[in-house]
Amino acid sequence: MQIKNDCVVAMHYTLKDDEGNVLDSSEGRDPLKFLQGAHNIIIGLEKAMEGKAKGDSFEVSIEPEEAYGVRHEQMIQKVPRSAFQGVDAIKVGMQFQAETEQGPVPVTITEVVDDVVTVDGNHALAGQRLHFSVSIEDVRQATEEEKAHKHAH
Template sequence: MQQVQSGDTVRVHYHGRLTDGTTFDSSEGRDPLEFQVGSGMVIAGFDNGVMGMSVGDKKTVNIGVEDAYGPKNPEMIIEFPRDQVPEGMPLEKGMRLNLNNSAGQVVPVVITEVRDEAIMLDANHPLAGEDLVFDIELVEIVGAPSRIIMP
């Protein structure tokens, strides 16, 4: 049976959760996720997790911080002056906002603290610093190149 190799385009169903069991993403009720293995389209641990799987295989993959979204970067914590926040805008810890950086790109942030003179914003990926667990089912290897497979 053909096994996933780097460069293959695959379709998978998945259920992603934190180590405490909290679900953060799932393909349930949606089309399978399609990506090219080894291309950087998904986190390294997910890429590595599908390697060697055959169509119909299911497995659970534990992905450490370094192969997921990396550790939280303290340089991504931003102190933003309150006087630059639109007048009357409600501000609460945990609230998600979008900022524009100097290049005009939109950067999603989360309010971590509301102070009198400033708000503290975290621009790290929401899953940075987290170990992740994925249940993966390989649905299809799409257009895989022809290979000689040992019996």
């Protein structure tokens, strides 16, 4: 069976950056399962899956626009430490939900200087070209329940 919309795909993968550093991998874990066409994975990888079948292996590079997007400098803001009431120790790397007019946005603290905290609302992989090595472990038709829920069970 070839991969198309409404198929459940099980894959193993290794994700690397431009320098060849491994950013993520399914090695040593169960294969990642997802519902093709439901945007459970980045769009560029979903597009690369089309037409593949169980047993196929491939490598693909995904540009930021079809991965986690380009970096937006307006997503980086300096806020007063007082915005973190109830948090005793504010450290670089901590993550919070910021309430915006568009709804909640996850932000990461990137700098703390005196009473000013810099937060970044960009995804950690925004602006990066991503390189995947993929092996397709299984492909099957999704159940009606999986289609309704828009994810693999």
